[in-house]
Amino acid sequence: MGRVDTALQELRGAQxxxxxxxxxxxxxxxxxxxxxxxGAYALGLTPNQVTLVSAAFSFAAVAAVALxxxxxxxxxxxxxxxxxxxxxxxxxxxxxxxxxxxxxxGEWLDHVVDAAKxxxxxxxxxxAFYRFPEGYGTTGDGWLLVPLGFQxxxxxxxxxxxxxxxxxxxxxxxxPAAAPSxxxxxxxxxxxxxxxxxxxxxxxxxxxFAWAYxxxxxxxxxxxxxxxxxxxxxLSAVPR
Numbered sequence: 240m241g242r243v244d245t246a247l248q249e250l251r252g253a254q255x256x257x258x259x260x261x262x263x264x265x266x267x268x269x270x271x272x273x274x275x276x277x278g279a280y281a282l283g284l285t286p287n288q289v290t291l292v293s294a295a296f297s298f299a300a301v302a303a304v305a306l307x308x309x310x311x312x313x314x315x316x317x318x319x320x321x322x323x324x325x326x327x328x329x330x331x332x333x334x335x336x337x338x339x340x341x342x343x344x345g346e347w348l349d350h351v352v353d354a355a356k357x358x359x360x361x362x363x364x365x366x367a368f369y370r371f372p373e374g375y376g377t378t379g380d381g382w383l384l385v386p387l388g389f390q391x392x393x394x395x396x397x398x399x400x401x402x403x404x405x406x407x408x409x410x411x412x413x414x415p416a417a418a419p420s421x422x423x424x425x426x427x428x429x430x431x432x433x434x435x436x437x438x439x440x441x442x443x444x445x446x447x448f449a450w451a452y453x454x455x456x457x458x459x460x461x462x463x464x465x466x467x468x469x470x471x472x473x474l475s476a477v478p479r
Contacts, residue, residue, distance in 0.1 A: 261427035261434070264329075268433050272329025279334050286335040286345050293327035294352045296320045298359065304439070305363035309374040311443030321360075321436040328353065350401065357397055361390035364452065376446030385449075389456035392463045396430070399463075403470040408477050429458045 260269075279289050300320035307313050331349055335341030365386035368377040377383075428434050438455060441448040 260424060261431035262421075262424045263428060263431045263433040265424060268326055268329050269333075271326040272333055275326055275330035276333035276337060279330060280337055284334070286331045286338070286341055287348055289327055289331040289334055290345070290349050290352055293324045293331065294356070295324075296327065297324035297352075297356045300324065300439075301356070301359045301363050304360070304442070305366040305370070308371055309367070309442045309445055309448065314440045314442030314444075314448070317439040317442060318436055321439060322433065324356075325433050325436065354394070354397060357393050358390060361386045361393065364389075368449070374445050375449045377449050382449065385453045385456055389452070389459060392456065392459040396459070396463050396466055399466060399470055403474065406477060407473055429455065430462045 276289070284292075297320070300317045303313060303317050303320075328349070331345070332341065335345060365383055368375055368382050368386065372378045372382075375382075435455060438448065438451050441451050
């Protein structure tokens, strides 16, 4: 059995809990990341190197959104690069577990890249709306507020989720993990980053992209309100 096959076998038994994960991440992104992690392991790459590969794909797509006029070819290329970058983002953590555990520096790098990617992606949509208003049908100045609002919701959700995980009470050692909810996994699809990436296929549709992006932004705002209420309630029960 080759190194890739051996790594895949070990990774199948070392997956994180599927609780709180959408169907896309559970059945598309994590499995893709598993294969990439196994390949990276066979090549002798480190988790930090895989994180940087993820960043390269992601930021190439981000730059293309801001610099290139909208077209269907651009949309497919941007979506593909974002999706591959997201899969490598899953692979770095899986590779770390395969190698016996990650480091605090590696986790820091992963989160910094994620935060930079989120911030830059919405900022570049704003730039695209400004540079190509005829191509996107965003001639009114009000359209420039849409990426700013979406960016706010995405960044606060990202930071709030990370902080909640750090502050809330940890389960007792040996306690059984909660079973993942299929209903919750479906409900989380609209705010899954992988699903969000698909909207960029519509870049060639001009105004169609603008409205689809705005619609997801509204959904992100509504989910943020729900998440904030849930997280505050959970942390209110944690003694200081």
